[in-house]
Amino acid sequence: MRIVCPFCGERELGEFTYLGDAKPVRPVAGASEDEVFDYVYLRDNVAGATSEYWYHGGGCRAWLKVSRNTLTHEISAVEPAAGAGAAKVGA
Amino acid sequence: MVDFSWTPRSPLEKALVTGAHGARGIEAGVSLTEIRNFDLVQVMARRGKAADMAKAAKACFGVAPPDAPKALQTPDATLIWSGPDQFFVLSKGGKHAMDTLAPALSGSASLSDQSHARALISVSGIQARAMLAKLSSIDLHAASFPIGAAAATSMDHTSVTLWRGADREDGLPAFNLLMFATFAESLWHTMLDSAGEYGVTISHSEDFA
Amino acid sequence: MASAQTHRLSNGGLVDRSAPLNFRFDGKAFSGFQGDTLASALIANGVKLVGRSFKYHRPRGILTSGSEEPNALVELRTGARREPNTKATTAELYDGLEAASQNRWPSLRHDVMSVNQLFAPIFVAGFYYKTFMWPAKFWEAIYEPAIRRAAGLGRAAGVADPDHYDKAWAHCDVLIAGSGPAGLAAALAAGRSGARVILCEEDFTLGGRLLSDGGTIDGLPAAAWLSKTLDELAAMPDVRITTRTTLFGVYDGGTYGAIERVSDHLPSPPEHQVRQRLWRIVAKRCVVAAGAIERPIVFAGNDTPGVMMASAMRTYVARYAATPAKRIALFTNNEDGWRTVETALGAGLQIAAVIDARPEVSPAHRSLASKGGFPVLHGSVSGVDGGKDGVRKIAVSLTGGSRAEVEADGLAVSGGWNPAVGLTSFHRGRPKWSDDISAFVPDGAPPGMVAVGAANGDFGLGACLSQGFAAGATAAHDTGHNDKAGIAPVADDEAFSLAPLWHVAGKGKAFVDYQHDVTASDIELAQREGFESVEHLKRYTTLGMATDQGKTSNVAGLAIMAAVSGRSIPETGTTIYRPPYVPVAIGAFAGHHRDETFHATRLTPSHHWAVEQGAIFVDTGLWKRAQWYPRAGEKDWLESVTREVKAVRSGVGFCDVSTLGKIDVHGPDAGAFLDRVYINTFSSLAVDKARYGLMLREDGIVYDDGTTSRLAEDHYFLTTTTAKAGLVMQHLEFCRQVLFPELDVQLTSVSDQWAQFSIAGPKTRDLLREIVDPAEDLSNEGFPFMGAREVALRGGLKARLFRISFSGEMAFEISVPARFGDAMARNLMLAGAPFGVTPYGTEALGVMRVEKGHIAGPELSGTTTAADLGLGKMMSTKKDYIGRVMAGREALVAPDRQVVVGIKPVDKARRLRSGAHIIPKGQTPGPGNDQGYVTSVCFSPTLDQWIGLALVERGRERIGEIVHAHDPLRGEDYDVELCNPVFYDPDGGRQRG
């Protein structure tokens, strides 16, 4: 598999570490146990197009949101996580 | 009281043996030169401060730091992209060391001294690409990785910073490799293993190539 | 003396008669020529019997001339380099080659195990599932060992492979598999357009079937066109052509695997050279010009030595000038088979007969037959008379029902051609059936891949050239190159005519899978028993699972299954094609990563100093850490470690702790950030102070711990455990970039920047005063416990000093830039000499931490909560942090959880061991009363007894209780007392003093 890092360009799979589904959003402080449980444990585990977090730890250390198909492994889009490249926020 | 000396010791002090290595009877296809005792500072822009940092850096170096995987050579420093909003300043002689850069950049960036965290090796020669192809998944073809191209990547499952410097005087390509100091000896042996079939010339230097 | 090459033509072929090579097969000396394979050399020497089959040990000869070979497998080379199951058809001959037949005893000609053929009526497909069940114990004791000995093929060397392997990456626009006419045409078109091209050829000579079949291209004889084309390609700097290289797999994102047999054609690899190299090729486009594989027809006796694929037979004659037989019969169902007749006649061989299953043959062939003086029989081969010395007589069932016999010493067989659909199908694409050629053709190839020529089911030379060329041009265009391909090479297409024929009914065993001895009747039996799915068929009969990967057997097998189950071939379908396309040495996949270079090694800054000191090292992750420093006269590790601990507790010692993960946390929001990742608060930490921190995973379980210091308002220096350094960095980056992007914080690993030493013991200050600039105040007031700041050293160097203690002693940790780490160790020795300074290793470090009740790896097991570790009070109730909510789940706060507690043996002389379980005293151990286990133990020199930490149910409520330490694995069972885990200086006076 090859992932096009938005910062580094196309790189091979071995440079990246997988985390998981990017859909669950960490509940805000004060959220209930049920909400946090859902965030931490339950997954759609989609067979098809998903968005997921990958870490370019063997490269620029950016966290990436990768749109990938779990049936074909085809990658359709890659974008940086909100805080990767944050120095340009507001610029 | 006893007298101390604080002699710096390269992480490759033991492993690096100058001279020839590998296949004999052919002209060495790869030259490996360790550059010792350099200053290396990691500069990371603060949130929303990319433009400020670029401005401040320009004041220091005369050029804006690279905003993409490239290495910029200035008369007294090399600025190497190392990730989004960040770059390395590689220099010698203290002009761009941590203590001098910090005041100039501190408002817009966070600085970490990495001078001792890395070993620096110059890989050059007619077989440099063939040898690096055993270590690096990056396409180093002249057209894909021109002079000044840089990459934050991995070799042997270890993070490295790789960039292509100016060609050697004989026109052969030269690559620079910053690797973590604690991995350096291990990676060095892997490099020798990769280069052995081509014949290797090994040296070290206090100066950049 | 090597025997004469009795079956070598006096001229012709691509062998170099000026370069004779000697070799041995089963100990007998032979000679061949440069350019031979082992198979062609054996043929040239008249050797027909080369192997034995898997199950029945039937005598077998050479069937093919390529990597599809099922029969001619040998053990190549000897000693540590012995390679079992090597296909003689792909092994390049070299001087001194030694090969042995396999799966036979005592010899190839007289194989005792061929007795299995007598049991053949019982040894049908799947027979073992129906028997060997009684008595149950007999399976492992008797049946299975016998089966295992009988099964298998060649013998592995059994000792370490002495050769090296490496792996490399390559990148291109257009990757081409195969150097036949289609592949070369593709390379020409893509190369001329300026694309970067890599062409991989499995063979050691370029040209593919052109080498055997010839032809006319652009008006030139094939050989001339080939040489001209190779010259043109060689002049293109961005076209790379590699022989002895098989493209074996396609992976995601246009990554391909190829194996280059760098030195397999040599007696042994030259110095500094590898045996084989694994290529990971990243290609934007791939043109598969891998050709097609001729398929056998299943008939009784079709495995007799001397029965050979028609195309292989003409390859041996034309390319190698070796004659598999003197008097050849051809059994074909298609036009192409006849080319073997033409080649054989051209070489002066005799044709006994052509048995053609088609109703008609062309007038041209009729006249060829009359010219050659051989009959054309319409019908099928129904049996072969012969044995281990080869074919003698061939029985023919003629169309219309009568029978005929043909005397011949070789039978060429052509059942048509199967495109090599492996590569195109490795992404689970299923090839589709083509009625035109009665074969499966590629469908659903992975992105960027296209099959051309024979690999695409177009067998004509003209079609191969034009398709290959067009695909090369398109691939170049698609990868951004100008359309400068020029004009395609031109050739005529050969006539194509085929009447599908898979199986000829007859008496005697008719083999589908030669190597695994799967017969047509096995397939019928499988169908009868309900194994109709092709996947069931494969698994039940082992069809296609041999080393040839079913290249010659799969399609025939499923065609027979289709026939007996009344379905069409496409309805029956194929099994899934799996990489690798050819078997690949495991060593090649490992490359450099074996033995001591299996994984990288990390060395601490003082490593080589420690080596000089004679330290014993321990692997901690990738690190080598000094475990202890033995001294002359010490009888074991315990004595050394005990000395080191005592030295620290009574004087001063130091230990390289540079392996701890170290992270610079910068930015205005650094404190707020740390508040969210740690359970305790860091924003309130004063500058120049350090604090112990604990972080949880989001599920509420403890993740890591360490000391973090505030070096400036906007700069914290965070440390992690050695084990988790990289993972914590990743986790913090996730927090920074994904969870809390609104915070202005920057992270940098500085693990390698700093050499860090722990200096501990009551004389620590004395030693430090020798090292640190006298102007620095190291007094308890000037540098209190948990202080952290930069200091000047004597000699001008700057260092960071942290007043933290893992040992429980008065201690500091000192950091200097890493290149000074070696000097620091030497200077500590120098400066500490008057105080008896003692370097200590990780064992002593561990002893002192257990004495002090500090948690470490064994307690941070990934299942313990902060409260389990006795650190529940650190959990802030005033802020949100990672893991806070999940840590409150009922089972994680249950009162009966196993928590950290100290243990002491009741018998003070007893040794403790980690991994023992805790059982209430007086009870018989069982699942119901297994209350915990011992996590860490040590001999405490300070207490002069073994002590330990344990995780025990309600442990802290049970201090003082006597329990059993139950250790059946080591046959031990003894009483221990649960106690306060802080064995040493519980008030902490020493570290604060």
Add this chain to the structure above:
Amino acid sequence: MKYSIFSLARAALSGHKNWQRTWRDATPKDRYDVVIIGGGGHGLATAWFLASEYGIKNVAVLEKGWIGSGNAGRNTTIIRSNYGLPGNTGFYELSMKLWERMEQDLNYNTMVSQRGVINLYHSDAQRDAYARRGNTMRINGIDAELLDLAAVRKMIPFLNFDNARFPVQGGLLQRRGGTARHDAVVWGYAHAASALGVDIIQNCEVTGFVRDANGKVTGVETSRGKIGAGKVGMAVAGSSSRVAAMAGLRLPIESHVLQAFVSEAIKPLIPGVMTFGAGHFYVSQSDKGGLVFGGDIDGYNSYAQRGNMPVMEDVCEGGMALMPMIGRVRLLRQWGGIMDMSMDGSPIIDKTPVDGLFINAGWCYGGFKATPGSGFVFAHLLARDESHKEAARFRLDRFRTGAMIDEKGQGAQPNLH
């Protein structure tokens, strides 16, 4: 027809023309007492135990492809019961005991071969962890031995002891562990269950659940029509989330690809099963002679049933580190299976919040060895509406309550288990 050497000999006389189908080719009835989704080892074992142990014979097993086409036919065939945590330990030992009588139970030779499983250790910390685990086993009445270096050398002298990056220091041995012929397990259960009246229906894909007004599941929609059911049990590891989603459930499970590899057949080289403790590599040698080996999952969610090269290389590196004698042995085939990776690395066998729907899922790396045990306890749950005592901890709500069974201590990160 009863299988034996005598029936084989008799059949040989008639040219094997009289063998019956190994299992009946059933057409679906309108309704069954229990419908099992998934014709893998677990589903078929469940059906057999329902029929043989609990007297429930009106059972259908629905398989979308051919039986055994999922992980039952894609694993590395290892059986063992060397688990360390309450919940797993007892369950896997129950399973092991069922392996030991499987062939006689089923009248089918599944080639259960107890040649031993050894987990090698390379550090004191690993030894201690294995000691803890082995003692747990012994306390639960399971065989376990802790071998030191000398004992390992004696038992498997061909390992790389002298030139290793992470030298072997010893191992935890379970002699009763070993391998079984994976496909035969599927066929054996199918054979025996079919003989007891269970309908095995291939090429029958479940496309939805039939629910009554109260939401109770009363049947399934399939590619071969609607089939009514008193209870529905799903045993579709690899696809659990997909099937559960049809009932509106989200699970603490991710699907991941696990690759496996087999070498060319060679004469006997390796006696039992070995796992390398300093890398990702485990290996055994099949009766046919191939080295069957594997490592870790590829690490990213996948339903593609095929993996990538980095893991393949990683596994072979482990192999070469442990026993460099296999360098010249060739890798013959590579394939991938889709694993239900749960959030704590342990399985789920429970009722679901949907009435009438029962789940057997989350097997991670443990599915094959669990086959008979899983079938037994799932049959118990389906028959009795309550968990078997050895599966009582495999609850679906344990993640909510915090009662995880986390052998590896990796937490809610499925790809690390």
